[in-house]
Amino acid sequence: MAMVAAHAGVSGQTVSRVVNGSPRVDPGTRSRVEGAMAELGYRPHRAARALRTGRSQTIGLVVTTLATVGNSRMLQATAEAAAERGYALTLVTATDGVAEAFERLAEQEVDGAIVLNEASALIPAVQPPVGLRLVVVDAPTDAGFTSVHSDHAGGAAVATSRLLALGRETVHHLSGPAESFAAAERERGWRETLVVAGIRPPAVVRGDWSADSGYSAGHALATASAIFCANDQMALGVLRALSESGRRVPEDVAVIGFDDVPDAANYRPPLTTIRQDFTALAHRAVSALVEAIEGTSQGEPSALIPTKLIERDSTA
Known part of the structure; x- marks a missing residue:
């Protein structure tokens, strides 16, 4: 990171901001830093970042099935939305119940999870692991979780x-x-x-x-x-x-x-x-979860995505 900073003529803090996707960098500086990163072959080390920030930069997706078109399209859209925010995605199926799925995610030290469609109906019967932030797609707005769903x-x-x-x-x-x-x-x-x-x-x-x-x-x-x-x-x-x-x-x-x-x-x-709009649905769910993880949530408890x-x- 110090080499990138010297090559781009900026501070190490500026490089850190670019790497972490901070909006507090003007476009010209961001472009110069990204150019230096590409030229020097710099890649952020996910494990090192996790040690420093306490976050794995990974979110989970809980589903009961991928046989339905809606779930498979949501998987693709969620993976794309997570990547845009700099997060990896790990998929777990709730074939043995949501509690077991949550435990597997906790073992992988994900930062949070999105629970998709049919799996959302299983959440009230279990207690999620302490500290696991959740966003639920297709659940009542009074379910006690941040919810996102189509109209x-x-x-x-x-x-x-x-x-x-x-x-x-x-x-x-x-x-x-x-x-x-x-x-x-x-x-x-x-x-x-x-x-x-x-x-x-x-x-x-x-x-x-x-x-x-x-x-x-x-x-x-x-x-x-x-x-x-x-x-x-x-x-x-x-x-x-x-x-x-x-x-x-x-x-x-x-x-x-x-x-x-x-x-x-x-x-x-x-x-x-x-x-x-599966793309809008996935982006809103990922944004709500990332905001909760990073402490930047604006306090919007739910989101309703229009249909056409x-x-x-x-x-x-």
Whole structure:
């Protein structure tokens, strides 16, 4: 570090600030220091930094599964967001419970952890290790943790309203698992929108996020005129079942999904859906956790990330 400082003509403290991503360095000086670091082949030593700062510069990510598109996209977005903040990411699955996952993270001396989606429902039953800072993605704002989640209920309300605006008498709902916070919020948005419109909500059909469960539900909903699916994977199965039942989409049945997975535009027909901004969700979760770790938190207990209707042929 002293060699970099001498080469760049700055103090060792300035080099330290650049290395640690401090905003208290003007762009010209930062560029000069980074150039000197590249020329001299300087790389921060993570273990040495941990000894000096008491932080490992590593955060954990707790998941129950990576089989769902939402979780896998969140993993990628979280890894990218962590890297931008200078943090490594370690992944643990809660196959043996969240308590065991927390213990594994504590053994690896991570600075904090993000708990993702379905795993968030398991947190109230355990006591996290002392000092492990947590941010939870998809949990109630009164859960006692910093929480970040998409506007599931708002997106569901927009989807339901759009289907009613097509002149359909009611909207049926294919929901996600009962224990899922996201599924419950999407169901709430759908239900409240129908009630406000003076329509009694039909019985919910429940799936497990998979296209197979959507296919089974699609046969049960074959007589519906409008279906709001809690995710795009289930909507894919619904579209296949409706086609096999001789029901045309959107002429006979209008369908809307949720997530806007990359393949949704290539479904047959292309799927109208509610887009989740996974990049914004991951960046906000990582920022909240890093701020808690570094003591720079602005005291924002939760964050709500907007969703957006993406209209395609399944409601045209």
